[in-house]
């Protein structure tokens with residue numbers, strides 16, 4: 538047996554998001570979001586599921602925090618529903634919404650759990666979307682107004698802020714692929730959205746600095762890793778494009794102050810151009826304090842003419858898959874982390890999401906999810922290896938504390954280390970919960 542020992546200052550946590558766990562979508566003064574609209578649109582979400590009830594965490598957050606206390610986490614990453622704070626996106630503030638998050642944060646602090654707050658985890662106020670959403674540059678200032686209020690309201694309580702969760706999902710998945718809200722399929726629109734998210738991120742960081750806020754701010758891109766199937770240049774180039782879709786397009790503007798030219802040129806061949814205004818790139822590339830990395834999967838890939846957006850196809854080389862059909866690829870976790878560290882420098886990294894989908898159900902009060910524990914084990918080995926190779930990783934937060942509303946998959950796909958009975962809202966700690974609890978307590982695990 539070998540011991541995988543983490544450094545003494547390693548931080549451990551769990552992550553969730555407002556629309557996925559809160560429910561109470563018409564309570565507490567909350568306004569509608571694009572996910573309320575999208576989930577109620579026939580055919581968009583498996584089984585017609587929606588976030589009306591979800592895990593009931595709007596009312597059960599105290600129980601969730603007791604579970605986290607038992608788990609022994611250092612950090613809890615949650616997101617604030619913008620439409621709970623500004624039901625109409627801007628203007629009148631909803632005090633009930635602020636009160637809810639104060640109660641949540643105060644309870645966390647009582648338990649010695651550090652709140653890590655994501656300002657935008659996809660639940661855009663519908664009123665903002667009705668005004669063009671992220672395609673409209675006015676949304677940038679609406680977001681900064683929301684962030685400014687949150688900074689002032691929670692100063693001294695929240696010390697870790699994330700501007701945007703997975704801008705790739707918000708831009709390309711939601712406005713080109715069309716699988717998430719608002720469900721557009723327009724590459725130029727997606728490129729516009731990505732740029733406006735970047736500008737909003739930069740302006741928010743500037744505001745955070747202007748306010749002299751105590752604490753740290755970053756963002757949380759999701760990344761995949763595509764490994765060339767061969768050493769043929771066409772395969773290498775195809776995987777560079779596929780990787781750049783997730784990494785370079787969202788890291789270069791922040792860390793280099795420019796978009797990757799080879800991708801700008803590629804998008805131009807597809808009819809999508811960047812609309813950069815004076816000062817945008819300086820705004821976007823404000824120094825940040827940390828970066829959140831969300832990693833789930835990757836693949837071996839190769840060139841295939843006219844395949845997808847990048848003449849690139851994934852190759853199924855026999856990877857095991859989770860119940861949502863994603864490859865289990867822990868080597869890709871190591872590769873993407875070392876790539877990011879080599880390319881973008883020593884920026885402190887928190888793994889803000891990593892986890893797996895397995896749909897095991899309780900039997901006699903126990904959930905035997907050994908496959909999830911094995912996924913965690915394999916990916917923590919890769920994480921440890923990356924740290925041993927100099928990657929500046931400060932913490933690991935698994936996705937997710939609870940089974941929850943998995944977007945277009947609805948409740949059919951379970952990512953939690955705690956099972957949720959969606960009829961009774963009963964929580965059941967899975968076997969993986971106890972493995973993770975022991976790993977946190979020991980700060981090591983055996984392989």
Ligand SMILES: N=NNCCOCCOc1ccc(-c2cn(C[C@@H]3NC[C@@H](O)[C@H]3O)nn2)cc1
Pocket residue numbers: 554557702703710714716759831833890936943944
């Ligand atoms: N990649 N190309 N796809 C081509 C066509 O795919 C169609 C569907 O694509 C995707 C791609 C990625 C995801 C995804 C989901 N999560 C998990 C959430 N992370 C934030 C948190 O809220 C978790 O729930 N992370 N990523 C979903 C669907």
